[in-house]
Amino acid sequence: MISITVNGRAVEAEEGESILQAVRRAGISIPTLCYIDGLPPTGACRMCVVELEGDGRLVPSCSFPVAPGMKILTHSPSAISARKTIVELLLANHPDDCLYCARNGSCELQGYALELGVRQRRYSGSRNDWKMDQSSPAIVRDPDKCILCGKCVRVCEEIQGVACIDFIGRGSKAHIGTAFDEGLNVSSCINCGQCIKVCPTGALTEKSSIQKVMDALNDPTKTVVVQHAPSISVTIAEEFGMKPGIDAADVMTAALRRMGFDRVFDTSFSADLTIMEEASELVQRITKGGKLPMMTSCSPGWIKFVEQFYPQLLGNLSTCKSPQQMLGAVIKHYWAQREGIDPRNVFSVSIMPCTAKKFEAGRPEMLHDGIPDIDAVLTTRELAQVIKTFGLDLASMSGEPADTPFGDRSSAGKLFGASGGVMEAAVRTAHYLITGKELDLPRINAIRGLDGIKEASVNVAGTEVKVAVVSGLGNARKLLDQIVAGRNDLHFIEIMTCPGGCISGGGQPVHTDPEVLKARMQALYNIDKDATMRTSHSNPSIQRIYKEFLGEPGGHLSHELLHTHYAERDVLR
Amino acid sequence: MRQDLTQTIDRIMSAYPGAGRDALIPILQDTQEDIGYLPREAVVLIGDKLHLPVSKIFGVATFYNQFRFEPKGRFHIQVCRGTACHVKGSLKVLERIKRELGIESGRTTRDGLFSLEIVACIGACALAPVMSINGEVHGRLTTDDVVRLIKDCRKAAETGEAR
The missing domain is CATH 1.10.10 (Arc Repressor Mutant, subunit A)
Known part of the structure; x- marks a missing residue:
């Protein structure tokens, strides 16, 4: 530990760390536009400059290491003035259409302009005039709003291992784009939306499906049903000013009913269904000599990633559809029939933490008799917006339970929302399927938490089942490369596209603070801890759907409705 | 191929x-x-x-300006945007060429006749502003010169004359 002086007060710092790290830990906030926690700094935006007391120099605190005896002024007149000038220069060619922007109110650039007291356009540059890229079913790019901080480029390459975008051109013509400046839809983009979460402006947003949903709600011929993913209930409250980590499942259900949805279902139910199918598939593969390690298939960004970058591993993917698609399929082909409704008149909406789910819902494999499993996908952020449009306030509503038959869920299904949750749920059920007995300790600590790669070994009837849990596809690359090189000790791998799992999905409220993620994760663990029904196979509604409709897990109907297939994709890698 | x-x-x-x-x-x-x-x-x-x-x-x-993603045209025009040429009005020259040809720098006209490239300095500052067509340098350019030179190229192409 070394001691530095910040604004006249002593602050402890660790040798080798940056001024920014030390100062932030001391509770002093310094603005940044290009800094990503956990990645090496690029020093591109210069927003984080601080003054070295004595010599008056401004240095970028993100990349300037602390030294013993260093004296720093974080908010000296020259530091504040430099930051204000940077914002003013960034605004010189900005569209200034904040009122019409999806990030109005959550834009970092707007926030800093407000904080620094920018009240007039001091510099006027020629406006950008780039084409908006609306080609993707998940993500919209508006390069006019881009300030070239480069965070999307870095997340795409360094966190997700995809690298579908980069800086193109230079000087005033520099912009972000794909290879050959083509549409995102023909690039190697996996639609994960992590770029949206780090974008400080409205240059990257989800492709909105709000109007489609509103139209369906106002269409008297449609029966509109909605499902919400396991992680939504523990993040939606943040959009209403509540602290992270609150489970708002019941009030969200009430809000969805007020908005006019005819049925409110819980995707955690079909997470249980996924577990029944997936655990059976795993048991089959282990006992009958199928392809191992089996890899989970719930995360659509990950699926496209394998199709593009590791087609040799397509056979390792579980053939199970994701919970979203499974519930979509049983709503249209089981529930609608039971209710006597033509499935063509059912409009099925899903609330997802994810932009890639929008892509998944449109995959041609997800049509059955020409009927799509899912008609529209809203992200958590879009849902919050619609709730506000209807003048509803989650904080003051009373809760209501979800509808039958797809409202019952085990807490195992709920765990799907955090990295490791699918594995934990699957192991609980696989153990039961093989031994006929429940696990002594349902909680598997080794695969909980925010680490990017977690491994564990579970004893099932004398056999060691080796499992791995990965989140963030950059981490997935590391493990997949080992497997391609011949590693063969693993039986089952859970892979989630986004770091930490769905709680940090590309459709979630745009926080990147790890403390927020931890709170969201803990909320899911608390639900599991307090639950009485902690395994998917003990869910009575699951038992009933197999008895009444599906027959056996992995049976004929399951294969028709709940399983799918994948194919290699030829994109520019 | x-x-x-x-x-x-x-x-x-x-x-x-x-x-x-x-x-x-x-x-x-x-x-x-x-x-x-x-x-x-x-x-x-x-x-x-x-x-x-x-x-x-x-x-x-x-x-980098040097890289192109389309084949060069039959007439490859390099416009100097170095300091001396800039002072002597090379931006106007460049804008005029772009207008005449209907292409941006780095591109090739659809008929394959012309391609355009911006270069930093071709070492003929005394003749600024300069451009070269297939390596042949033309100096002290006015916008009228540019129009004339392009017309000459088109005529040469029609008559099959080499340049």
């Missing part, structure tokens, strides 16, 4: 055994020298071999 291209890229890259991303620019230069431009398939092949995403290579190549 694809087979030929693969062979060409293999040959170019054989001069860079064990090449990593640091060899990207010389490899792109050699490729353009050989083929005249950077075909899309060549960029993809180079990416495969260097284990670099295509987006990265495109990003690097578009940073």
Whole structure:
């Protein structure tokens, strides 16, 4: 530990760390536009400059290491003035259409302009005039709003291992784009939306499906049903000013009913269904000599990633559809029939933490008799917006339970929302399927938490089942490369596209603070801890759907409705 | 074509055994020298071999004016945008050429007749502003000169006359 002086007060710092790290830990906030926690700094935006007391120099605190005896002024007149000038220069060619922007109110650039007291356009540059890229079913790019901080480029390459975008051109013509400046839809983009979460402006947003949903709600011929993913209930409250980590499942259900949805279902139910199918598939593969390690298939960004970058591993993917698609399929082909409704008149909406789910819902494999499993996908952020449009306030509503038959869920299904949750749920059920007995300790600590790669070994009837849990596809690359090189000790791998799992999905409220993620994760663990029904196979509604409709897990109907297939994709890698 | 291209890229890259991303620019230069431009398939092949995403290579190549993604035209026009030429009005010259040809720098006209490139300095500052057509330097240019020179090229192309 070394001691530095910040604004006249002593602050402890660790040798080798940056001024920014030390100062932030001391509770002093310094603005940044290009800094990503956990990645090496690029020093591109210069927003984080601080003054070295004595010599008056401004240095970028993100990349300037602390030294013993260093004296720093974080908010000296020259530091504040430099930051204000940077914002003013960034605004010189900005569209200034904040009122019409999806990030109005959550834009970092707007926030800093407000904080620094920018009240007039001091510099006027020629406006950008780039084409908006609306080609993707998940993500919209508006390069006019881009300030070239480069965070999307870095997340795409360094966190997700995809690298579908980069800086193109230079000087005033520099912009972000794909290879050959083509549409995102023909690039190697996996639609994960992590770029949206780090974008400080409205240059990257989800492709909105709000109007489609509103139209369906106002269409008297449609029966509109909605499902919400396991992680939504523990993040939606943040959009209403509540602290992270609150489970708002019941009030969200009430809000969805007020908005006019005819049925409110819980995707955690079909997470249980996924577990029944997936655990059976795993048991089959282990006992009958199928392809191992089996890899989970719930995360659509990950699926496209394998199709593009590791087609040799397509056979390792579980053939199970994701919970979203499974519930979509049983709503249209089981529930609608039971209710006597033509499935063509059912409009099925899903609330997802994810932009890639929008892509998944449109995959041609997800049509059955020409009927799509899912008609529209809203992200958590879009849902919050619609709730506000209807003048509803989650904080003051009373809760209501979800509808039958797809409202019952085990807490195992709920765990799907955090990295490791699918594995934990699957192991609980696989153990039961093989031994006929429940696990002594349902909680598997080794695969909980925010680490990017977690491994564990579970004893099932004398056999060691080796499992791995990965989140963030950059981490997935590391493990997949080992497997391609011949590693063969693993039986089952859970892979989630986004770091930490769905709680940090590309459709979630745009926080990147790890403390927020931890709170969201803990909320899911608390639900599991307090639950009485902690395994998917003990869910009575699951038992009933197999008895009444599906027959056996992995049976004929399951294969028709709940399983799918994948194919290699030829994109520019 | 694809087979030929693969062979060409293999040959170019054989001069860079064990090449990593640091060899990207010389490899792109050699490729353009050989083929005249950077075909899309060549960029993809180079990416495969260097284990670099295509987006990265495109990003690097578009940073430099020297790289082009379309074949050169029959008349390749290089406009100097160096300091002396800038002072003597090369921006006007460039804008006029773009208007006459209807293309941006780095592009080729649809009829394949003209291609345009911006260069930093061609070492003929005394003649500023200058441009070259297929290597032949034209100096002390006015916008009228530009229009005339382009017209001459078009006429030469019609009559089949070499320039």
